[in-house]
Amino acid sequence: xxxxxxxxxxxxxxxxxxxxxxxxxxxxxxxxxxxxxxxxxxxxxxxxxxxxxxxxxxxxxxxxxxxxxxxxxxxxxxxxxxxxxxxxxxxxxxxxxxxxxxxxxxxxxxxxxxxxxxxxxxxxxxxxxxxxxxxxxxxxxxxxxxxxxxxxxxxxxxxxxxxxxxxxxxxxxxxxxxxxxxxxxxxxxxxxxxxxxxxxxxxxxxxxxxxxxxxxxxxxxxxxxxxxxxxxxxxxxxxxxxxxxxxxxxxxxxxxxxxxxxxxxxxxxxxxxxxxxxxxxxxxxxxxxxxxxxxxxxxxxxxxxxxxxxxx
Amino acid sequence: xxxxxxxxxxxxxxxxxxxxxxxxxxxxxxxxxxxxxxxxxxxxxxxxxxxxxxxxxxxxxxxxxxxxxxxxxxxxxxxxxxxxxxxxxxxxxxxxxxxxxxxxxxxxxxxxxxxxxxxxxxxxxxxxxxxxxxxxxxxxxxxxxxxxxxxxxxxxxxxxxxxxxxxxxxxxxxxxxxxxxxxxxxxxxxxxxxxxxxxxxxxxxxxxxxxxxxxxxxxxxxxxxxxxxxxxxxxxxxxxxxxxxxxxxxxxxxxxxxxxxxxxxxxxxxxxxxxxxxxxxxxxxxxxxxxxxxxxxxxxxxxxxxxxxxxxxxxxxxxxxxxxxxxxxxxxxxxxxxxxxxxxxxxxxxxxxxxxxxxxxxxxxxxxxxxxxxxxxxxxxxxxxxxxxxxxxxxxxxxxxxxxxxxxxxxxxxxxxxxxxxxxxxxxxxxxxxxxxxxxxxxxxxxxxxxxxxxxxxxxxxxxxxxxxxxxxxxxxxxxxxxxxxxxxxxxxxxxxxxxxxxxxxxxxxxxxxxxxxxxxxxxxxxxxxxxxxxxxxxxxxxxxxxx
Amino acid sequence: xxxxxxxxxxxxxxxxxxxxxxxxxxxxxxxxxxxxxxxxxxxxxxxxxxxxxxxxxxxxxxxxxxxxxxxxxxxxxxxxxxxxxxxxxxxxxxxxxxxxxxxxxxxxxxxxxxxxxxxxxxxxxxxxxx
Numbered sequence: 001x002x003x004x005x006x007x008x009x010x011x012x013x014x015x016x017x018x019x020x021x022x023x024x025x026x027x028x029x030x031x032x033x034x035x036x037x038x039x040x041x042x043x044x045x046x047x048x049x050x051x052x053x054x055x056x057x058x059x060x061x062x063x064x065x066x067x068x069x070x071x072x073x074x075x076x077x078x079x080x081x082x083x084x085x086x087x088x089x090x091x092x093x094x095x096x097x098x099x100x101x102x103x104x105x106x107x108x109x110x111x112x113x114x115x116x117x118x119x120x121x122x123x124x125x126x127x128x129x130x131x132x133x134x135x136x137x138x139x140x141x142x143x144x145x146x147x148x149x150x151x152x153x154x155x156x157x158x159x160x161x162x163x164x165x166x167x168x169x170x171x172x173x174x175x176x177x178x179x180x181x182x183x184x185x186x187x188x189x190x191x192x193x194x195x196x197x198x199x200x201x202x203x204x205x206x207x208x209x210x211x212x213x214x215x216x217x218x219x220x221x222x223x224x225x226x227x228x229x230x231x232x233x234x235x236x237x238x239x240x241x242x243x244x245x246x247x248x249x250x251x252x253x254x255x256x257x258x259x260x261x262x263x264x265x266x267x268x269x270x271x272x273x274x275x276x277x278x279x280x281x282x283x284x285x286x287x288x289x290x291x292x293x294x295x296x297x298x299x300x301x302x303x304x305x306x307x308x309x310x311x312x
Numbered sequence: 313x314x315x316x317x318x319x320x321x322x323x324x325x326x327x328x329x330x331x332x333x334x335x336x337x338x339x340x341x342x343x344x345x346x347x348x349x350x351x352x353x354x355x356x357x358x359x360x361x362x363x364x365x366x367x368x369x370x371x372x373x374x375x376x377x378x379x380x381x382x383x384x385x386x387x388x389x390x391x392x393x394x395x396x397x398x399x400x401x402x403x404x405x406x407x408x409x410x411x412x413x414x415x416x417x418x419x420x421x422x423x424x425x426x427x428x429x430x431x432x433x434x435x436x437x438x439x440x441x442x443x444x445x446x447x448x449x450x451x452x453x454x455x456x457x458x459x460x461x462x463x464x465x466x467x468x469x470x471x472x473x474x475x476x477x478x479x480x481x482x483x484x485x486x487x488x489x490x491x492x493x494x495x496x497x498x499x500x501x502x503x504x505x506x507x508x509x510x511x512x513x514x515x516x517x518x519x520x521x522x523x524x525x526x527x528x529x530x531x532x533x534x535x536x537x538x539x540x541x542x543x544x545x546x547x548x549x550x551x552x553x554x555x556x557x558x559x560x561x562x563x564x565x566x567x568x569x570x571x572x573x574x575x576x577x578x579x580x581x582x583x584x585x586x587x588x589x590x591x592x593x594x595x596x597x598x599x600x601x602x603x604x605x606x607x608x609x610x611x612x613x614x615x616x617x618x619x620x621x622x623x624x625x626x627x628x629x630x631x632x633x634x635x636x637x638x639x640x641x642x643x644x645x646x647x648x649x650x651x652x653x654x655x656x657x658x659x660x661x662x663x664x665x666x667x668x669x670x671x672x673x674x675x676x677x678x679x680x681x682x683x684x685x686x687x688x689x690x691x692x693x694x695x696x697x698x699x700x701x702x703x704x705x706x707x708x709x710x711x712x713x714x715x716x717x718x719x720x721x722x723x724x725x726x727x728x729x730x731x732x733x734x735x736x737x738x739x740x741x742x743x744x745x746x747x748x749x750x751x752x753x754x755x756x757x758x759x760x761x762x763x764x765x766x767x768x769x770x771x772x773x774x775x776x777x778x779x780x781x782x783x784x785x786x787x788x789x790x791x792x793x794x795x796x797x798x799x800x801x802x803x804x805x806x807x808x809x810x811x812x813x814x815x816x817x818x819x820x821x822x823x824x825x826x827x828x829x830x831x832x833x834x835x836x837x838x839x840x841x842x843x844x845x846x847x848x849x850x851x852x853x854x855x856x857x858x859x860x
Numbered sequence: 861x862x863x864x865x866x867x868x869x870x871x872x873x874x875x876x877x878x879x880x881x882x883x884x885x886x887x888x889x890x891x892x893x894x895x896x897x898x899x900x901x902x903x904x905x906x907x908x909x910x911x912x913x914x915x916x917x918x919x920x921x922x923x924x925x926x927x928x929x930x931x932x933x934x935x936x937x938x939x940x941x942x943x944x945x946x947x948x949x950x951x952x953x954x955x956x957x958x959x960x961x962x963x964x965x966x967x968x969x970x971x972x973x974x975x976x977x978x979x980x981x982x983x984x985x986x987x988x989x990x
Contacts, residue, residue: 013943016915024863053740058857087864088889090860094910095899098855101909108913112894114862226855419874419925423901431903434930435874508876508900548879635879639974672974674926674956748882755883759977768975777957784926860885860897 003028004035007134012107015134019109022126033126036133043075043132044242047157048142049150049182054165055189057096059225059234060142064100066235067138075131076100076108077124079143079153082115089113093142107131121152122265128156151182156258158251159184159241161234164203166195180206183218185237191222191230216244279306315351322349341762348708356711361606365701367621369609371602371714372702373660374625379698384656385663386688387464389631391416391441392675393788395451398441402456404678408685412494414464414665415452416440417474422509424470424844427792437788439675440466444796445839449477450484459487463494464539464629464663469511471498472520472827473843476834479532495536495585495629498524501562501734502541504854505743506548511844514735516819516851520826521566522573525580527827536585538566539629546589547635549751552596553717555589556604557724558743560611561734564725567616568733577616581623588661590652591633597652598704599713601628601659606714607721630661637672641767642778645669646683653691657698664688674781741857748860796839803837811836812846819850865893865989867918870907871900872935875925880952880974884920887978893985904934912942917989920981921968923953929962936967948988952976 003021006014018036021029046063048056057078064074078093089112100106109127113120124141131139141157143150154160162183186203188196203220219237223230245251279285291297325347333340345352363369366376375381388405390413391398402413417440420432426444427436436442443449453463458481467474475496479489500517503510510517521538528535542550542559550558563584570580588604591597608626612618632652637645646669656664666684668676676684692698704710724746731737738744757763764770811833818824833843869885871878878900885895896914898907911919919939921932928951936949951963952972960971970984 012912016913020915082894083889086890087892089894090885090889091894091896092860094896094914096855096857098898098902098906098910101906101913108910110894110896110914112864114864423874425874431874431901434927435925438926439875503876508878509874510876547877549883672954674954748886751879752883752886755887755978759979765975769977781956781958783956786930856899860882 003032007036007130008039010135012104015107015130016109018130019127022123022130023111023114029126033129036129039133040129041132043128043136043139044159045128045139045141045157046238047154047160048140048163049144049154049160050163050189051165052144054163055225056142056144056163057093059163059187059189059223059231060093060140061097061100062223062225062228062231063140063235064097064106064138065228066231068103068105072105072137073135074106075128075134075136075139076106077127077131077139077141078108078110079120079124079141079150080110080112081144082112084115087115107134107136121156122262122269124153125156125262154182156262158245158254159238161185161187161238163187163189164199165190166193166199181210184216184241185218185234186220187230187234188220188222189225192224196222215248216241275306275310278310315354318349318351322347322351344709344713348712350708352708352712353715361711361715362702362705368613368624370605370625372705374605374627374662378660378701379657379692380701383692383698384661385412385462385629386410386685386692387412387414387462387629387663387665388681388685389414389416389464389466389665390681392418392439392782393437393441393784394791395441395443395448399452399454399456401678401681402452405681405685406456406461408682409689410685412462412464412663413456415466417465417467418442419509421474421840422467422469424473424511424840424848426796426839426841427789428796429841433789434786436792437784442788442792443474443477443840444792445799445837446477446480446834447795447799447837449474449481453478453481453485457487458482458485459491461493464496465494466497468497468500468503468507468509469517470840470844471496472524472830473834473840475524475532475535476827476831479831480834489532490534492532493534495539496524497541497587498538499541499562499587501565501738502544502559504738504856505545505558505562506550506747507541507544508856510854510856512847512851513854514739516847517854518566518569518735519822522570522575523825523827525570525583526573526575527825528583529575529579533583535583536627537580537583539585539587540566541587543587543589543631545747546591546633548747549635549754550747551750552591552593552600553603553720554724554746554750556600556607556717557721558728558734558747559586560604560607560721561725561728561737561743563608564611564615565734567612571616577612577618578620578623581612581616581618582620582625585662586626586628588628588630588656588659589633590630590656590659590661590664592636592648592651594651594655594658595704595710596713596717597655598659599710599717601656601661602702602710602714603718603721604628605660607718607725627662629663629665630656630659631665632656632667634667634671637667637669638765638768639672640772640775642669642673644767645672646687649684650687650691653687654695654697657691658702658704660702670778670781673778675784677780677782679780739857799837799839807836808833808838808842811838812842815843816846816850819847865918865985866896866914866916867893867920867985868896868898868907868911868914868916869920869922870898870902870910871922872902872904872907872931873923873925873927874901875923876900877924878922880924881920881922884922884952884978884981887982888920888985891982891986893982904931904938907935908938908942908944911939911944911947916947918948918950918985921949921951923951923955926954928953928955929959932963932968933966940967946990948985950981950984952981 003014003018067074080091082089091110128139143153160182221234362371365373388410390401418437419435421443425432427442525537528537540563542555545558546555605626609624612624632649649666666687668680668684670680728737815829818829867888885897888895932951948969950970951968
């Protein structure tokens with residue numbers, strides 16, 4: 001299958017296979033991405049994160065439907081954690097988007113975090129590029145906001161939305177520290193629950209303390225995603241943020257920053273792999289380990305030697 | 313002081329057997345203790361904990377005489393293919409000594425689709441009878457006098473439609489609604505949690521249920537308006553205590569909904585009934601039945617201030633556990649069902665369906681249904697288990713187990729209350745997760761051989777493929793489609809449209825009781841799919857948000 | 861390389877008995893597979909569309925209502941129409957032995973009936989996914 005030609009001519013199967021190549025780190029993936037790169041840069045990327053049970057998938061489903069009403073093509077990347085014990089994962093976000101499955105204007109892909117060494121955000125960025133080259137206007141990345149790698153994933157987005165839900169109690173305190181700083185907008189979902197006003201005030205206060213920027217104050221929307229209530233307002237907020245980014249020139253700055261960090265990650269990744277190969281597969285490495293263990297040599301000397309060898 | 317000597321004796325016994333039992337490591341991790349003594353039921357108070365049969369807290373049974381008065385209703389769940397075929401089976405069952413009917417509907421009927429709906433493809437007549445309109449219902453009960461039998465219908469989301477059809481058939485037979493006896497399952501909460509045949513979201517579903525409560529309290533007073541079901545929760549993999557805990561939590565939600573709708577608790581509580589699973593562990597099951605009656609009595613009396621004894625009684629229909637039947641060596645299932653029957657009877661059930669040996673393979677044949685019914689009759693007439701009320705009362709083990717299950721169930725009920733009641737706990741996926749956890753644990757125990765299922769993971773044999781399985785002809789779907797087309801050509805379509813329009817208006821107004829309006833639509837021969845279609849339009853559809 | 865076997869677990873038809881599907885989904889996860897769980901009441905069209913997007917290696921169908929002879933072959937047929945010729949389709953549920961040859965003729969690689977240990981399903985997938 002010619003994946004590049006397929007993706008560019010709208011073959012869903014080619015797109016799907018291309019994502020697999022990226023996910024599985026097949027050698028062909030680099031070549032595919034290289035050829036597709038000139039065709040990217042057209043999609044607007046939205047990152048959605050928040051604690052488990054906040055209703056992110058349902059909200060994603062409703063947002064996608066709203067964009068479909070506008071005639072836009074929508075790609076969705078739903079990321080779920082891999083079990084550290086078994087390496088397996090249950091990817092259950094799609095179940096809340098089954099209505100969209102039959103819509104040819106939507107493509108949903110579930111991804112597991114797998115065990116990659118910081119490579120997940122890179123993979124996600126590549127999956128986004130594939131969807132972008134395929135012709136998607138809007139790409140939504142949805143992920144549970146629990147760890148740093150998830151934060152990295154949504155950082156690849158143009159607009160990041162943090163979804164909260166009333167009644168999580170102390171959990172909010174913990175979540176606040178990590179993901180709240182990355183939100184360009186906030187949505188309180190399940191807003192028919194008790195505690196919605198309290199959460200709203202907490203968020204307001206927090207935004208006062210940590211101003212995001214001079215010109216953009218993250219709006220707080222309320223939704224009941226299950227019933228579709230408040231979804232239009234969220235779309236409007238996203239549009240407003242996009243407009244702000246464009247008009248202020250911030251979008252170009254952000255995208256450039258992102259390219260820089262992506263490039264850095266790619267170089268870093270390549271070097272780490274190279275070094276790992278050089279060091280771990282080098283002759284005498286086993287012996288070095290034994291020597292380290294027996295305190296015959298020290299790790300600091302070993303590191304100096306490796307680095308100077310590599311940089312030669 | 314007697315206790316001191318008992319304790320000493322127990323310690324001496326334990327020390328002695330501990331050593332000799334080391335030889336049986338595989339029997340070591342059983343959940344029950346190896347021996348029960350009065351020490352296990354310290355503080356046991358006969359009058360408070362058990363009381364007399366027919367008296368609060370009803371631990372010993374809901375009727376004073378239990379099976380000394382009359383046996384439980386032997387109610388065989390049946391229905392497949394067309395109304396004509398099922399009608400034959402019902403007549404056969406009544407002629408064989410069955411004392412009540414129990415209708416199984418096919419999945420399109422249970423989910424409010426007519427047989428000609430695209431979603432119905434391949435499903436028509438498969439797990440039950442296909443009912444599309446009053447015309448089918450008339451055939452289903454042809455020649456069966458509805459004032460003489462009691463009929464149970466396993467129908468939930470569209471329960472009001474099928475009940476309306478039943479009332480309409482009775483009208484045609486000249487039987488007035490107040491003469492009708494029977495049950496509709498009508499338990500939507502467990503559909504969300506375990507069984508999956510929901511249609512509408514929780515709120516309008518609860519409205520339909522309370523509408524039925526109210527309508528029946530006035531017009532069909534002998535009808536059991538709901539059968540709050542633990543059966544399917546257990547089938548989905550729960551434990552015995554989870555089965556009764558989650559179900560009673562559902563029951564609490566229904567009572568609260570009805571009270572909120574303005575009804576007096578004693579006006580409807582007496583018509584609430586329950587549905588338990590009879591599983592393999594005989595004594596645990598007996599304890600479960602007893603514990604559930606005690607919990608419900610306390611809930612109704614203390615939480616809801618129900619005054620009448622009838623409102624405090626947990627009356628229960630039971631079915632033997634389908635999930636415990638094995639496809640391997642299916643004749644062994646006869647023995648399993650016999651033990652499960654013994655459990656249900658010693659547990660004091662009001663009615664019972666016994667599964668047929670071949671149900672892990674297909675729908676039961678007439679012969680296997682007869683064996684299943686005979687099993688009940690043998691337990692009733694020959695075993696002696698039905699000769700005295702609550703025969704296991706006072707057993708150290710059974711009383712201790714009853715206490716334990718009750719305590720575990722209360723824990724869960726408390727937890728669900730904290731979450732905000734059963735509907736909230738289901739929405740959060742809490743109940744589903746607990747059930748799945750138990751199901752997975754069970755499966756792993758079986759796979760590791762920690763739990764023996766005879767013929768499945770031990771004592772296997774090479775087997776021939778079983779013969780004589782009942783198959784539903786694929787032509788049933790075509791036949792039903794034709795019946796619908798004929799009906800639509802022959803009925804007064806203007807009348808149907810008017811009835812459906814009236815229904816649509818009524819659905820939008822929460823203060824209206826939908827039962828009389830659905831009844832009008834049914835009488836006009838609107839199809840089930842048309843009626844549910846209108847409700848789908850106004851109410852929307854429930855989307856499962858299962859988390860694994 | 862970070863290849864993982866991806867399995868779509870789905871219930872076509874109308875029955876809501878998802879105990880088996882969920883237990884299998886978990887067991888597959890514990891065996892290191894990525895499981896896309898799509899739930900109950902799906903049409904063959906939905907299952908196939910999801911399989912296209914998820915690029916799964918295996919489609920595992922569970923059905924207890926007796927509609928398997930209608931719905932399983934439909935899934936296989938439509939997967940082929942979409943060009944997904946190398947997906948392994950397996951089935952489970954209350955399926956009489958007599959129907960198994962028919963299902964296999966129609967592209968279902970294996971049928972797992974009640975009482976099957978989940979390890980057997982895991983092994984079958986490992987052996988048969990290319």
